[in-house]
Amino acid sequence: MAKRDYYEVLGVAKTASDDEIKRAYKKMAIKYHPDRNPGDKEAEDKFKEAAEAYDVLRDPEKRQRYDQFGPEGVNGMGGFGGGQSMNMDDIFSMFGDIFGGGFGGGFGRGFGGQGQGYRKPKFKGKDQRLRVELDLNEIVNGTTKKFKLKNDVTCSHCHGSGSEDGKVDTCPTCHGTGYVVRTQQSIFGMMQSQSACPECHGEGTVIKNKCHECHGEGIKQGESIVEVNFPAGLSEGMVLTLEGKGGAGRHNGVNGDLQIIIKEKPHEELLRDGNDLVYNLLLSVPMATLGCTVEVPTVDGKAKINIEPGTQPGTVLRMKGKGVPEVQGYNRGQKGDEVINISVYIPETLSKDEKEAMKKMDRSENFIPAESVRSKIFSKFRSYFE
Template sequence: MSKRDYYDVLGVSKSAAADEIKKAYRKMAIKYHPDKNPGDKAAEDKFKEAAEAYEVLSSPEKKQRYDQFGHAGVGSSASGGYGGGNMNMDDIFSNFGDIFGGHNPFESFFGGGQQRGGRRVAKGSNLRIKVKLTLEEIAHGAEKKIKVNKLVVCKTCDGTGAKDQSSVSTCGTCGGSGQVRRVTNTILGQMQTASTCPTCNGSGQQITAKCNVCHGDGVVRGEETITINIPAGVSEGMQLSMSGKGNAAPNGGIPGDLIILIEETPHETLKREGNNIVYDLHLSFVDAALGLSIEVPTIDGKAKIKIEPGTQSGKLLRLKGKGLPEVNSYHRGDEIIHINIWTPKALSSEERNVLEKLRESPNFKPQPGKNDKSFFERMKEYFE
């Protein structure tokens, strides 16, 4: 099932300002919050859909990529699990501090959301890496194994931060819930509010003796080999995201994400223009005059083309479907072959005599047409 347009999800236009986008998300978050709609799967799906849309449109960088490439620009679940569609409820609730000015109203009025067990869960930081791809890899997609230096879960304590199991105890202040509740008398009656426990910072646990390796953090510096499946058709500057592959979070929290920045390695002979490929073919004026069959390089190997007799310099030939694919699409661009007539700089006396005789022939006199188009005009027609 295809995703809905993020602007339609929040009910805003593409020209909406950041404040308008935030206001629209706040309205939907309140309306479809799970604690206000217990057991309503449709409301929960709309709640997650709105959070995913806001996660993209609230970021200038992600919004720009989305406006340019659509859902493909911010990730594809069909290509290794990228994108906002992998947000869980903890990711979504972490946005409320920004939406409601540093205060999550659902912690006060709904007890923090039972789906999270009432405990505050930390999230690890995101990591950014660059991946270089050749045109061939971009054309067919690629699998890359990358060694990433990052924070990983401490194996000694399994991420608890404690020296041993006996060093972990239930927080005496909140009783393990991660929250403290207060009852306040108001003119409307008694009102119960909840806030993060100041003793355990929402974890619900206290550590009496810290792990000797991670010193209580639950994470250590390490290296992990990550397999990245990159879809065909990506372009320079595009970013992909792998959920949960960033830095590990302390005390068994949610790991951050891995952001992959795409870089293109220049090809020796082929140039990229959008999804089209351009190749400069150099011919001698003899071959151009007589015509011939010749092989040219493509992304998929060699292709044989026919040069018609009398071919002029600047002529453009097209190999349909020999360009690059669009992301998550079956459509491919073309390869454009630009004919260049090569003129020798050094001639033997015999060659010079032959050319001197040909110089006087009417067929060797320039005969430009009145409606000849420039190279840039022809290129513009192809790429439009």
């Protein structure tokens, strides 16, 4: 795919100043940040695209070459413009550059790039999983259910700070930066490496007087009530992810997610085939022969259907729109059918009179299929194998 014009990507004029470019990128980076748009591929692409554009336009030399030669001009110049794509780590390290250390606000991604732009980690709470069984009626119509969950909740005693007296001190080991720099002699000369502070685990703060209820964690075991809206048309094995409905994060961090795994409770009479429901209607010999009106189960009560005289076993009838609605995509809400497959019950025992009657019928030519009927039934039979 051809790359879009970098100025267009950031929504700035070709004459934009460095400052305007930086501000435009900042705005887009926040808007499309993956932490804010989890699972949204389009946002992620926009986020990457903006980062690539910014990576080129922020560098005067690259920008000039881009202006003069287009994307080809910045190929192979190091960095990422034009050619290969940036990976997420590169982007996040660029982030650190722009936003400095203070880029908090729910973006919990720990360390920025090497030596630049350290961001304090926000702890994410535990993700939770819940298996929920829905019956066919709930699946077809959608439903709302409430669940009581045991999970980590913010400690009410310290309001999540983890401190008994509300006081939080700057970490004496890292002086609040959250990382320590080590200088080592190596064969390449002096090497500096940066790692999370061992005392505060990157938080930059320590609690001297820990909350006695949560032992300084800011969270404790508790219960929460979650209301879940199940859209119509779900099926076995589907997963609904409820962001932020999982356990609370340490020290007022970010909540984990709640994943709901759908289980289908089998219906007593109706089988599911994609969005169609299948019912096997068993008729007696006289019913199929003489025709009748019968009741069949549907997802919303009984329905009456007419059986024509002379209905063959294997005949399939369809009740349009009596199936399961499509849960997603362009045809969302569009319902499948109820498919009625007809079989005929052949009696296993007969009285003497019935036997006599049957023998008499057997001699009637009405009971012998004509050649045209034979081939019609055979071609239907053959179609199962195609």
